Amino acid sequence: MAGWMNLVNEWLVRALVLSSLAAHLVVVVLAAVRRREASGWRRGVLWLANQVADLASAQTLGNLFLGSTSREKQLVAFWVSFLLIHMGRPDNISAYSMEDSVLSARSVMAAIFQIAGAIYVLIKHIINGGGGGGGGTTFVVASIVMFLVGIVKYTERIGALWLGDLGSIQSSGKKLNRASLSVGQLEIGDDEQALLAAHRLMHITKGAFADYSSVEAEHKSSDGNDDGSRWNWSHGWEQLCRLVEMELSLMYDVLYTKAAVIHTWHGYCIRFATLLFTAVAFWLFWLSSKHGYRWSDVCITYLLLVVTFVLEVRWLLRALASTWTHAFFTNTNSRLRHAALCSGRWRRFRRFVVSLDLRRVSEPSSYRMWSGKIGQYNLLYECTRDKEYKYHYSGALHISSPVRDILFNNIWNKLKSAYPPEDKRVKAFMPIEEKKKEKKEEKEEKEKDSSFRRRNKLDKALGFAPELQDDILTDHLATDIFLQCSGQKGAACAIVKTIELLSNYMLFLVIVRPYMLPGLKIRSTYTATRDALHQQWCQVEAEEIKGCSSSSCATTEWKLASNLSMNVGDKDNAGPLYDRSVILHDGARKAKRLLKMAAKYGLHRALETILGEWVKTLIYVSTRCSRDSHAKQLSHGGELTTIVWMLAEHASIFLIAEDARQW
Known part of the structure; x- marks a missing residue:
């Protein structure tokens, strides 16, 4: 029995090492799916591989840490360095979620303990046990070299997690020299330039x-002069939106990959060194004696060395060809900058590296663009569909080009109304005393929380209401009732599609992603409204059975919407619908007012009014959502609200120049 258990333990270690290697490769291949996918089987596989890489490494390390010394375990102990590399994660992922970046004393101590345990295994099984057999001195040196690589990789991940924490970013950002951040006039052509x-x-x-x-930083050039007029967004929102999407992709790199530690002098040096050390370790192991080792263990060791070397080559090429490297050289005053950028060598090198990836040859930077997919949830459909009553939504609706144009044109117009350009001709003739007074007020304003003041200015311009989730439920019902009763539901008109998309998207956030909304997350309001609407639908069905239905060929959603519209009174706080649900009553009343507006002023005006209200709500939600929630969603494919938030941030800083208002 004891012999059987020993055999199981021996092969368990080998299985764990191979599992860790397989999980590491899966993470390498699938890490980037989080940029554009919120769900799916690939994310599930990535999550599982991420867990296996940690568990397999910890279990193997513990087995060797507590086990007895033997010649056979010398080679197995050599594998611990590769387990450290796997726990250190590949360059394209450092944190799976935002919670990983919140380092506590406990997580730091756990990392220290694991590194200390690996060093103990090295000393116990290889250095002290290496003289009696095995590969001798060359094997010991190869082990030490690979252990250095593993420790550096694991430590580098801890550094990436630390730098990816929002608190650390805030501390480092406040220390920057604002005058050095001037960028002047930008040229935005293709995705690469953007x-x-x-x-x-x-x-x-x-x-x-x-x-x-x-x-x-944005309003002052390097010589201290006002530089705001140099921003020219002559093509409207398209240019700025593409730029924002690229910036958010780079922010994903900072939060969830090792970009913050890679693209520094020591980061580049580490990649050269680890590649060299891995090659040296392979060469030394090749020269060392294999006497006393199992053939299977030798094959596993070669596999680990070859895979690690190939990945090190990949990480070095990716690092040097990355646009992060271009940004690094741009901010470096040295001959190397001139040799790499001005001569065009870096761009040629980047094209060569990109050509090795056949998926990105045509447009190497397009993968950084937002997928354009948003979630959808419709309450009338949910309560009237034939299937058993349960939670249902669609989370993969792609925004079509006509809808996208209408949506962002309206967002752009709202932002322009909130941040009008300054009339510089009036300022030119302003008395000196008034100019001094204005400069003093501007200085005092900058000393206060400028982001809050800019957001408050937007709130006043758009007239936001405080009861957000109730308003979204009410407006969603009013929109659907109006579209159903006016015969516009499902129409091919682009403005109608935009209204439907926004209405369903905002309700999707209320139900599925409440953390993306400001304020309290009160699910009971939605649950009560849904139950009341379901009861109302049951009543409609009962009336149909009694022969009270006037349109048996109508859709179920139209029947429910028509019933709600007919059962609401013209007075506040009155009627059976109000007794059943205040939100149902308010939504039906609002829809009735919209129908009257359409009859009096025309359908197009009513639709424009509805769209304007939804755009205001979208901007409000986007600018008031917590920063942590926006950051969290970057690793789940991104969110429309995050795009809108960044558009508002840029618009408030650039003040949307006068020439951009004429597009």
């Missing part, structure tokens, strides 16, 4: 996520 421009504006996005102001 990405390079986004690097130059990353301080805006970092400032928004970490809650420190970058307004001063």
Whole structure:
């Protein structure tokens, strides 16, 4: 029995090492899916591989830490360095979720204990046990070299987690020299140019996520003069939106990958060193004697060395060809900057590396763009569909080009109304005393919480209401009732599709992603409204059975919407519908007013009014959502509200120049 258990333990260690390697490769391949996917089987596999990489490494390390010394375990102990590399994660992922970046004393101590345990295994099984057999001195040196690689990789991940924490970003951002952040006139052509421009504006996005102001940096050039007029967004929202999407993708890199530690002098040096050390370890192991080792263990060791070397080559090429490297050289005053960027060598090198990835040859930066998919939830459909009554929604609706144009045009117009341009001709003739007074007021304003003041200005301009979730439920019902009763539900008209998309999206956030909404997360309000609407539908069905239905060929949603419209009174706080649900009553009354508006002023005006209200709500939700929630959603495919939030942040800083208002 004891022999059987020993055999199981021996092969368990080997199975765990191979599992850790397989999980590491899966993480390498699938890590990027979080940029554009909120759910799906690939995310599930990635999560599982991420867990296996940690568990397998910890279990193997514990087995060797507590086990007895033997010649056979010398080679197995050599594998611990690769387990450290796996726990250190590949360059394209450092944190699976925002919670991983919140380092506590306990997590730091756990990392220290694991590294200390690996060093103990090295000393116990290889250094002290290496003289009696096995590969001898060359094997000991190879083990020490690979252990250094593993420790560096694991430590680097801890550093990436630390730098990816929003608190650390805030601390480092406040220490920056604002005068050095001037970017001047940007050229945004294709996606590659937009990405390079986004690097130059990353301080805006970092400032928004970490809650420190970058307004001063944008309005002052390096010589201290006002530079706001140099921003020219002549193509409207398209240019700025593409730039914002690129910036958010770069923010994803900062929060969830090792970008913050890779693209530094020591980060590049580490990649060169680990590649060299891995090659040296492979060469030394090749020269060392294999006497006393199992053939299967030798094969596993070669597999680990080869895979690690290939990945190190990949990480070095990706690091050097990344636009992060371009940004690094841009901010470096050295001959290397001139040799790499001005000569065009870096761009040629980047094209070569990109050509190795056949998926990105045509447009190497397009993968950084937002997927354009948003969730949808419709309450009338949910309560009238034939299936058994349960939770149901669609989370993968792609915004079509006509709808996107209407949506962002309206967002752009709302932002322009909130941040009108300054009339510089009036300022030119302003008395000196008034100019001094204005400069003093501007200085006092900058000393206060500028982000709050800018957001408050937007709130006043759009007339936001405080009861957000109730308003969304009410407006969603009013919108659907209006569209059903006016015959516009499902119409091919682009404005109707935009209204439906926004209405269903905002309710999707209330139900599925309440953390993306400001204020209290009270699910009971939605539950009560849903139950009341379901009861109302049951009543409609009962009336149909009695022969009271006037349109048996109508859709179920139209029947329910028509019933709600007919059963609401013209007075507040009155009628059976009000007794059943205040939100149902208010939604039906609002729909009735919209129907009267359409009859009096025309359908198009009513639709424009509804769309305007939904756009205001979208902007409010976007700008009032917590920064942590926006950051969390970056690793779940991104969110429309985050795009809108960044558009508002940029608009408030650039003040949307006068020439952009004429597009």
